Amino acid sequence: MHINLSGKVAIVSGSTAGIGLGIAQGLAGAGARVVIIGRQQGKVDEAIASVLATHPAANVRGLVADLGTAAGAETLFKAEPHADILVNNLGIYNDVDFFDTPDEEWARFYEVNVISGVRLARHYTPQMVERGWGRVLFVSSESGIATPADMINYGVTKSANLAVSHGLAKRLAGTGVTVNSILPGPTFTDGLEGMLKDAIAASGRSAREEADAFVKVARPTSIIQRAADVREVANLAVYLASPLSSATTGAALRVDGGVVDSLAI
Structure with a gap:
């Protein structure tokens, strides 16, 4: 199977690290012109360098x-008015108890994890419809269908990603524009490593070993019994962004290592 995204412009939100950067690298490797976005110039520069280190001929900015x-979204629209592929990956998470989470934190999570993707999809999909082709991808989470007790506000926003994705897919029926969600499970990223820094220091294990141990304890239903690699998640995203996925839309596809114990979604 050969995926060729030459000539396609791909915008990936939250792409200076973790899954977002992995997806940007995968899209660049398939020939897309990739736009990496972050809040700090240094992080953006590092991410671009990372992509070019793997794919020296990549077209990345x-x-x-x-x-x-909303102001940040307008900055993007002015700088990058056109997109063929939109990956709504931007997201935040923490492990705050339900009773310690104030209204302001609920609102912040919803604004970043949900509304950011709504804004971008609302701007870019009409152009895709005019051209008769486009790919929109929302990065949700297994927490969107199996809400963790210690991350309820996060899980709610990831459920909302699924609803927006499925509804927008139906809204764009017959246009040639597909809309899908992917649901990663625990993935070995800088974010997960940071969350486990105290456990790493206490155990003396490597970050990778601690991440895998975390999965076995915190997500015991995992079938692979380890954290996924970023590339394993990115591979699914690249496929969904390609012409090969033309009959897949309105779907929520899990790349969670089997954490969710279900025959369906």
């Missing part, structure tokens, strides 16, 4: 913008 705000 960067933009500094806070896409968790």
Whole structure:
């Protein structure tokens, strides 16, 4: 199977690290012109360098913008008015107890994790419809269908991603524009490593070993019994962004290592 995205412009939100950067690298490797976006110039520059280190001939450019705000979205629209592929990856998470989470934190999570993707999809999909082709991808989470007790506000926003994606797919029926969600499970990223830094220091294990141990304890239903690699998640995203996925839309596809114990979604 050969995926060729030459000539396609791909915008990936939240793409200076973790899954977003992995997806940007995968899209660049398939020939897409990739736009990397982050809030800090240094992080954007590092991400571009990372892509070029893997794919020296990649066409990649960067933009500094806070896409968790309307002003940041407008900055993106002015700098990059056109997209063939939109990956709504931007997201935040923490492990705060339900009773310790104030209204302001609920609102912040919803603004960043949900509304940011709504804004971008609302802007870019009409152009895709005019051209008769486009790919929109929302990065949700297994927490969107199996809400963790210690991350309820996060899980709610990831459920909302699924609803927006499925509804927008139906709204764009017959246009040649597909809309899908992917649901990663625990993935070995800088974010997960940071969350486990105290456990790493206490155990003396490597970050990778601690991440895999975390999965076995916190997500015992995992079938692979380890954290996924970023590339394993990115591979699914690249396929969904390609012409090969033309009959897949309105779908929520899990790349969670089997954490969710279900025959369906």
